[in-house]
Structures are given as C-alpha cells and as structure tokens.
Amino acid sequence: MLGLLMLILFQFAGTLIAGLGVNLPGPVIGMLLLLAVLLLMRRVPEPLQITSSHLLKYLPLMLIPPAVGIMSQWEVITSSFVAISVALLGSLVISIPLTAWILQRLVTRRAES
Amino acid sequence: MLALIVSHPLFGLLVTLVGYQLAMELNQRTRTLLTQPVLVATLIVVSLLLLFDVDFETYYASADIIWLFLGPATVALAVPLYTHLKRIQDYFWPLLVALLVGGFATVLLTLGFAWLLGAGPELLASLAPKSVTSPIAILLAEDLGGSPALAAVFVMITGVAGAVMAPWLLEKAGIHLPAARGFTLGLNAHAAGTALALEEGEETGAFAALAMSLTGAVTAILLPLIYGLTYPG
Numbered sequence: 001m002l003g004l005l006m007l008i009l010f011q012f013a014g015t016l017i018a019g020l021g022v023n024l025p026g027p028v029i030g031m032l033l034l035l036a037v038l039l040l041m042r043r044v045p046e047p048l049q050i051t052s053s054h055l056l057k058y059l060p061l062m063l064i065p066p067a068v069g070i071m072s073q074w075e076v077i078t079s080s081f082v083a084i085s086v087a088l089l090g091s092l093v094i095s096i097p098l099t100a101w102i103l104q105r106l107v108t109r110r111a112e113s
Numbered sequence: 114m115l116a117l118i119v120s121h122p123l124f125g126l127l128v129t130l131v132g133y134q135l136a137m138e139l140n141q142r143t144r145t146l147l148t149q150p151v152l153v154a155t156l157i158v159v160s161l162l163l164l165f166d167v168d169f170e171t172y173y174a175s176a177d178i179i180w181l182f183l184g185p186a187t188v189a190l191a192v193p194l195y196t197h198l199k200r201i202q203d204y205f206w207p208l209l210v211a212l213l214v215g216g217f218a219t220v221l222l223t224l225g226f227a228w229l230l231g232a233g234p235e236l237l238a239s240l241a242p243k244s245v246t247s248p249i250a251i252l253l254a255e256d257l258g259g260s261p262a263l264a265a266v267f268v269m270i271t272g273v274a275g276a277v278m279a280p281w282l283l284e285k286a287g288i289h290l291p292a293a294r295g296f297t298l299g300l301n302a303h304a305a306g307t308a309l310a311l312e313e314g315e316e317t318g319a320f321a322a323l324a325m326s327l328t329g330a331v332t333a334i335l336l337p338l339i340y341g342l343t344y345p346g
Contacts, residue, residue, distance in 0.1 A: 007185040014188070023341070025252035027187035028333045034191035035330070044192055052189035055182065060151045062183045063247045064129050065176040067155040067269070069262025071162065072169050076236060076263065083230035087240055088267060091222035092275050092301055097286035099215030100297040104290045106207035 003051025010034045119167055125176025132157035146276050146305060151247075152269045187248045194326035200319050201327075204292060211293075212327055215300050219244045220336065239263035241336060243271045246303045246329045253333060257340055268303070275302025276309045291316040299324030 007030075014030030022029060038044060044052075070077070077084065118124060136154035162172055173180075201208055223240050232240070238259030242250035247268045254264030279298055288294055291314060298306035299321030310321030 004185065007188045010188045010191075011184045023256075023337045024333060025249075025256055027184040028249060028252060030184075030188040031191045031194075032330065032334070034188055035194055038191060038195040039198075044195060048192060052192040055186050055189050056193070058182070059186050059248065060154075061129065061133050062179050062186060063151050063251075063265055064133060064154050064158060065125065065173055065180045066183075066251050066261050067151065067265040068158045068162070068172060069169055069260065070155070070266050071159045073260055073263055076260075080227075080230075080232055080236055083227045083232045083236070084240070084267070086230055087223045087227035087232070088243065088271055089274055089278075090226045091219050091244075092271065092278060093282065094222055095215055095219040096275065096279050096282045096297055096301050097288075098218055099211050099300055100283055100288040100293045101286055102214055103204075103207055103211035103296055104288050104293040106210060107204050107290060107292060110204075110207065 001047075003045075003047035003049070004055075006045075006048050007034075007051065007055070115165065119165055119171075122175060123178075124167075125172050125174070126178055128158050128161050128172065129154075129176055129179055132161065146273055146309070149269055149273050149305060152266070152273065155266070155269075183248055183251070187252065190246070190248070190326065190329065193322065194330060197319065197323040197326050200323045208292075208296065208323075208327075211296060212300065212324070212331060215297070216244070216328055216332055216335075219301065220332070220339070235259055236263070238340075240267055241340060242332065243267040244301060244303065244328060245332045245336075246325060249329045249333050253336055256337060272302045272305035276305040279306060279309070292320045295320030296324040299326075300328050303328070 010030040010033055011027050013033055014028065015026030017029050018024060018026040132154040133150065135157055136150040139153055140148045140150045162169070220241060223243055224237055227237055227240050235258060238257035239254050241257060241259070242253040242264055245253065245268065247265050250264045250268045251261040255261045276298070279302060283294055283297065288297070294313065295310045295317035298310040303325045307318065307321040307325050311318035
C-alpha cells in the first residue's frame with residue numbers, strides 16, 4: 001500500500017502546484033515530479049515498482065468510462081466526420097515517414113563521421 | 114426489476130467489466146489490430162447503456178470506482194518512463210530532434226487539416242493531444258477546452274490506424290534501423306504501435322516504449338504552451 005500512498009501524494013502535490021497557476025493537469029505535474037525524484041534516486045523503490053505495474057495493468061479498463069462519453073458527442077462526430085478522418089489519418093501519413101527518416105538519417109550520419 | 118440493476122451502485126463497474134471482457138475475448142479470437150479492446154469495449158458499453166436507457170452521467174457517476182484511479186495511474190507512468198529513459202543515452206541528440214520535430218509535426222498537421230476543413234475550437238482541442246497516451250490526452254483535452262471522450266477515442270483510432278499504416282509507410286520510406294522504426298511507432302501510434310514494435314524485436318520495442326513515454330511527457334508540457342500562443346481564447 002506504500003506504493004499507492006506515494007502515487008497519491010505525488011498526485012496531490014501536482015494538484016497543489018496546478019492550483020498555484022502552473023498551466024498543466026495535476027496528475028501530469030505529479031508524474032513529472034515523480035520522474036524527477038526517480039532520476040535523483042537513480043532507482044525505483046520496490047513498493048512503487050509493484051504498485052505501478054499492477055495499476056498500469058488496469059489502465060485500459062480505466063479508460064473505458066471517459067471514452068463512453070462519446071455517446072453524447074455523436075453530433076460532432078457525424079457533422080465533422082471528414083475533418084476528423086483527414087486530420088487523424090493525414091497527419092499520420094506525413095509524420096510517420098518524417099519522424100523515422102530524420103532519426104535514421106541522424107543516427108547513420110553520426111555513425112559514419 | 115431492471116431499475117434495481119441500473120440503480121445499483123456497482124452498475125457502472127458491472128457494465129464496464131462485461132464490455133472489457135467481451136472485447137478481450139473478441140481481440141484474442143480475431144487477433145487483429147482493428148479489434149482494439151478499449152475501443153470495442155467502449156462501443157459495447159455504449160450499446161448496453163442505450164439498450165437499458167441509461168444516460169452517460171448516471172453511468173459515469175456509478176463507474177467512479179474505476180476512473181478515480183486514472184490520476185494515480187497517470188502519476189505511475191513516471192516509472193516506465195524512468196525505466197525506458199536509460200535507452201535514450203544510445204542516441205541522445207538524434208532522439209531529441211526526432212521527438213521534437215515528429216511531435217510538433219503531428220500536432221500541427223492534425224490541427225491544420227482539421228482547421229482547414231472547418232473544425233471548431235472544441236473539436237480542435239480534442240484533436241490536439243491525439244498522439245499522446247490516453248490518460249494524459251484526456252486531461253490535456255479537458256484543460257484546453259475540448260472533450261475528454263473525443264480525445265480518448267481519437268487517441269485509440271490514431272493508435273490503430275498508425276499501427277496498421279506504419280509498416281507500409283516505413284517500408285516505402287526505406288527505414289530499416291530498429292531504433293528509428295520503434296521510435297516512430299511509439300511516437301505516432303503509442304500503445305498499439307509499441308505492441309507492434311515488440312513483435313519486430315526487443316530493440317524496436319524498447320525504443321517504441323521510450324518514444325511513447327517521452328511523447329506523453331513532452332507533449333503534456335509543450336501543448337498547453339503552444340496552444341495558448343497559437344489559439345488564444
């Protein structure tokens with residue numbers, strides 16, 4: 001349970017910082033804080049490791065309730081179907097080759113020099 | 114009779130678990146990327162709610178036991194991010210450049226296409242975080258004034274579509290380096306892309322996991338800033 005306590009404390013810390021005017025969601029600030037602490041510690045405490053992997057196993061389940069909210073969004077989806085499809089697929093078609101090409105080029109160029 | 118079930122405090126949990134179990138079953142039988150379990154489960158839950166004539170607010174309130182853990186789970190993402198971050202030492206600068214260029218390109222292209230085709234501010238805010246892992250995307254969309262539900266669904270569609278199209282696109286672009294293939298899959302198609310990358314090999318999978326974690330963290334920091342600058346109010 002110590003692991004869960006750590007996660008919740010970091011989430012509250014994040015929420016407090018967000019309340020001070022940092023323009024980020026509380027849990028995201030909590031994640032960044034925890035990352036900073038882990039980088040300083042240079043290891044993951046065992047209770048945290050155990051709780052995190054258990055909790056993240058249930059992540060797909062946790063995403064269902066917010067996603068079900070689309071049932072009140074049909075109007076947006078049907079009226080903007082083309083814009084949504086083109087935006088989602090079009091950006092992938094360009095950004096997948098672009099990202100991969102840049103990375104492969106930079107890595108091979110460095111290996112050659 | 115039916116009212117007794119629907120008004121039970123565990124109704125939301127029951128419907129969600131039934132939907133997820135059926136979706137997992139379908140995914141294991143068909144073994145295709147298209148039957149992404151969360152996407153299918155969402156559609157099953159929506160169908161059940163329409164069938165029982167339950168509105169979203171009632172369902173959401175009775176499923177709070179599930180989504181209340183999204184916050185701690187988001188914080189927990191720091192652990193895999195820390196673990197995968199070791200891999201960044203292999204190619205620090207190339208990865209950083211690819212992350213920033215790829216991340217910016219995805220967001221700007223998505224918003225550009227949608228804006229040109231007449232999408233309104235709420236839809237744009239829901240589309241902006243589409244290449245970020247779902248828990249973070251939901252929070253970001255809400256902060257930017259979009260719909261968390263649309264954001265969650267757009268993320269899942271992006272994951273599926275990205276994982277379906279990526280092998281062909283990478284082939285056409287002549288990308289053979291495992292690090293480049295993996296990093297691209299994780300950055301553009303998060304969880305679904307990472308699963309696909311793991312099938313290609315351990316190195317590809319590791320870079321995909323790194324990209325997925327990094328994209329989530331970096332976009333979470335930069336998106337509200339960029340959005341505030343380019344789309345005031």
